[in-house]
Each structure stands twice: as C-alpha cells, then as structure tokens.
Amino acid sequence: MALLEIRNLTRRFGDNTVVDNISLSIEAGEFFTLLGPSGCGKTTLLRMIAGFDEPDAGKILLDGVDLTGVPPEQRVVRTVFQNYALFPHMTVAGNIAFPLEMANTPKSEIKQKVDEALEDVRLTGFAARYPHELSGGQRQRVSIARALVTRPKLLLLDEPLSALDAQLREQMQIELINLQKEVGITFVYVTHDQAEALALSHRIAVMNKGNIEQLDEPTRIYSYPRSRFVADFIGTCNLFDGTVTQIAGDTMLLDVPGMGAVKALTVAGVQVGSKGTIALRPEKIQVSAEIVGGVPDENHFDGYVKELLYMGGVTVYIVETEGGVRIETLLANSAIGRPRFFEVGDTVDVAWRVDAGHFLSETGYV
Known part of the structure; x- marks a missing residue:
C-alpha cells in the first residue's frame, strides 16, 4: 500500500476548478514533485495534503487513514514554506525546538532531538544564532530542520528554494537530495522550475489547469512527453x-x-x-x-x-x-x-x- 493516496480530489473556488478530480499515489521514501506553471493547482493540492485547505470532493489517505477533517497540527505531516516562517525573536535552537514543545516532548529529550536535527541539515554549532544572523540558505535549512525534528511521515516543501540565488539554489538542491536519502522521509515538493524538478525527483507529476498531464520518472517525462504541453513546458x-x-x-x-x-x-x-x-x-x-x-x-x-x-x-x-x-x-x-x-x-x-x-x-x- 502506498504511503499517501489521493483519490478523486477536487477543489473549487467559485466557478473556478483549481484541482480537478486528481488521483495519485506516493510511495514511502519517495521524492515526489508537483511541477507546473503558476495557477495550475499544485500549491492548492499541497495545502489540502497539509490540512490548510479542505477539498470539495475526494479523499486523502495517509497510511490508509482518511485525513478529511483532521486539523494540520494533528497530521503527521510537516510543511516547509518559501519564506522560511522562522520566529525572529527565537534562536535557531528555539525555532527547531518549538514543535517539540507544542507536542509536550519531555525537556530531557528536546536538546538531543534539536542537536540531531541540526546535524541532519549540517548546522551543528549554529544553535545560539538568530535568523537575522544567517544567510538565506542557512535560514531555509533551519526551516527544514524544524519540520524534520518531529520525524513526520511526510514532508511537504512549497517552492522552498525560489528565494535563493542560482548558485545557492544549486547547492541546496544537492543538500536536499542527500538529506532525503539520509532521513528516509517521503518528500512532496512543489516547484515551477523544470530543471529543479528533473534534478531532485524520483517521480514528477506535471500539472496544468488543475489536471495531471503526465506522471512519470524525470527521464521519461523529458524524453517521452505525453502531450504538447509537457513537451513545451519541460526544457x-x-x-x-x-x-x-x-x-x-x-x-x-x-x-x-x-x-x-x-x-x-x-x-x-x-x-x-x-x-x-x-x-x-x-x-x-x-x-x-x-x-x-x-x-x-x-x-x-x-x-x-x-x-x-x-x-x-x-x-x-x-x-x-x-x-x-x-x-x-x-x-x-x-x-x-x-x-x-x-x-x-x-x-x-x-x-x-x-x-x-x-x-x-x-x-x-x-
């Protein structure tokens, strides 16, 4: 059984159908990317998986459990945002520890878990710094560490590298690939950047106007597009x-x-x-x-x-x-x-x- 199953998911805003009867499955340990232009529905789909938005029809199953009506904080899912969303008044350690404190994790365990999360994202020694003392890439790594510290079953990443310059973005892509392999957590990644999707993903769902045009491995999507849209959009x-x-x-x-x-x-x-x-x-x-x-x-x-x-x-x-x-x-x-x-x-x-x-x-x- 797949870790995440999306069945006939639909979301409308007025007369506009943003996500149109989408079904897909994502396996445990997979780096899965939702790729498409602005307005294609990829972020809305991600928000529904996270619980920030509710579908008009369809189901989202995580490990066979229907997430309909389950609030975001009760889902074993974490989200990394484009703008980092760090607390500026907290240190790096404080930001990473926050979800553990909200989950009433014993204080004796928190430091060890924070240290492990910092090691995961290669920021050991940065615990006492504040977000304004970090580079953009370092702030994004803190955001990822905070999302990973509770060891969720699913990590959602919404255009996490789009605010970075080209050189730093390429470096972070390599770090994301290595990190995903090391922690073994399923990543669902949203981007409009075709090269980024091809470089990072095990599989890609190319979206257009609320539908999935093609779902396949990167090499298949690039070499054997199934529609004119995919051929024109990818590369x-x-x-x-x-x-x-x-x-x-x-x-x-x-x-x-x-x-x-x-x-x-x-x-x-x-x-x-x-x-x-x-x-x-x-x-x-x-x-x-x-x-x-x-x-x-x-x-x-x-x-x-x-x-x-x-x-x-x-x-x-x-x-x-x-x-x-x-x-x-x-x-x-x-x-x-x-x-x-x-x-x-x-x-x-x-x-x-x-x-x-x-x-x-x-x-x-x-």
Whole structure:
C-alpha cells in the first residue's frame, strides 16, 4: 500500500476548478514533485495534503487513514514554506525546538532531538544564532530542520528554494537530495522550475489547469512527453506540426509546412492523414557546415544561422530553413581557442535521426 493516496480530489473556488478530480499515489521514501506553471493547482493540492485547505470532493489517505477533517497540527505531516516562517525573536535552537514543545516532548529529550536535527541539515554549532544572523540558505535549512525534528511521515516543501540565488539554489538542491536519502522521509515538493524538478525527483507529476498531464520518472517525462504541453513546458523543445503522408514499416513521413517531408518512427494507432507534432530536443540535432544528405535514417535540412546565444559551455543556434521554419539546436563549445563554431549568416546543415523526434498526436502521445 502506498504511503499517501489521493483519490478523486477536487477543489473549487467559485466557478473556478483549481484541482480537478486528481488521483495519485506516493510511495514511502519517495521524492515526489508537483511541477507546473503558476495557477495550475499544485500549491492548492499541497495545502489540502497539509490540512490548510479542505477539498470539495475526494479523499486523502495517509497510511490508509482518511485525513478529511483532521486539523494540520494533528497530521503527521510537516510543511516547509518559501519564506522560511522562522520566529525572529527565537534562536535557531528555539525555532527547531518549538514543535517539540507544542507536542509536550519531555525537556530531557528536546536538546538531543534539536542537536540531531541540526546535524541532519549540517548546522551543528549554529544553535545560539538568530535568523537575522544567517544567510538565506542557512535560514531555509533551519526551516527544514524544524519540520524534520518531529520525524513526520511526510514532508511537504512549497517552492522552498525560489528565494535563493542560482548558485545557492544549486547547492541546496544537492543538500536536499542527500538529506532525503539520509532521513528516509517521503518528500512532496512543489516547484515551477523544470530543471529543479528533473534534478531532485524520483517521480514528477506535471500539472496544468488543475489536471495531471503526465506522471512519470524525470527521464521519461523529458524524453517521452505525453502531450504538447509537457513537451513545451519541460526544457526547450522544437515542435513541428504536420500531417502523416506515408507509413512504411518502422518509418512514417509527415508533411511539415515550411520543411516538407520529415521522417519519424511509426507509432501504433497513427494512419495516413493523421495530424500531429514532432517534438525534438535541441541537443539531439546535429549542425555541420557541410551540406550532407542521403543517410536513410536521418532528416537533413539546410538553412542559415539566424540567431545565436553564447552561454559559456554551449552555444544555442537558431537555424532558419528556406521555408522560414526556425530550428533551435545547441553545440558544446569544446574546441580549444574557438568559443563558437558558427556565426550569424553562416549556411549550415541540420540533421537528426529518425528516432530522435517524438511524435505527439493531436490528442496527446500515441
């Protein structure tokens, strides 16, 4: 049995359905992420799990126990907020000890538990400091320690790293992964940051307009999106709309306006005349100065570099075909003494294998 089960959960605000009949299960020890744009319902779903908001329909079961009507303080669930929510007049030790005191934990046990929580988040020696004496990352770690000190079955994290700068956020991501492994507590994490979700999670639920578009492992969601929304929202993706004109064995042809015939892998359920989209990640496209052709398992299109964006380790190239279609690709800047390979205006050939593109039907992934 799963640790957390959400069954047909719905939440409305007036005529607006924010969470629409969602069902999912989360296993014990899992790092599970709710990912989506602002307004998709992910935070509302988290608030209902925490008990800060009540659903209009459905159930939330923790270890088989229905949490409907159970107040937040009586749930074996703790929440870490974006703004830390620390008491400024209390020391680090006082902040962490607070939930233990509210639970009438014997004073003889509190110090040991606080010390263990500080060790968990690598803040041993910071017990006597006040929140204003800490960095943003340290304050967030105190917030996490306070949530973990009672050893809840479930830790909810609502955009906990969004207030941190990029370098500190990356460092905290690594610390969160290690911490979750060490304490073994189930994490349910809310974020709108796709890269963060891919880096942290065992599984991700991609949400859109109150629904789950796809629930899967990060590699599956990135490489095999099940809808146009997921393909477009997760990372960067070229999306070529077209109509299937031919199916021959493992390969089918699509007529894409501005490009012509594009090869893709044949997928079950698709027929000649079916409309759909080829989703193609930039890193799966090869760019070369020489116009190449005749390779049976590759697509080749010639064009010129319309724009480029130098990003240090890689350069993003926007290549425009003769038909006016823009194709985004990227190359690692690995050549010694040469920061990038092409300049704006250069003629290039772009190519990708037939199995590099991912076909999406008009109704989603086939």
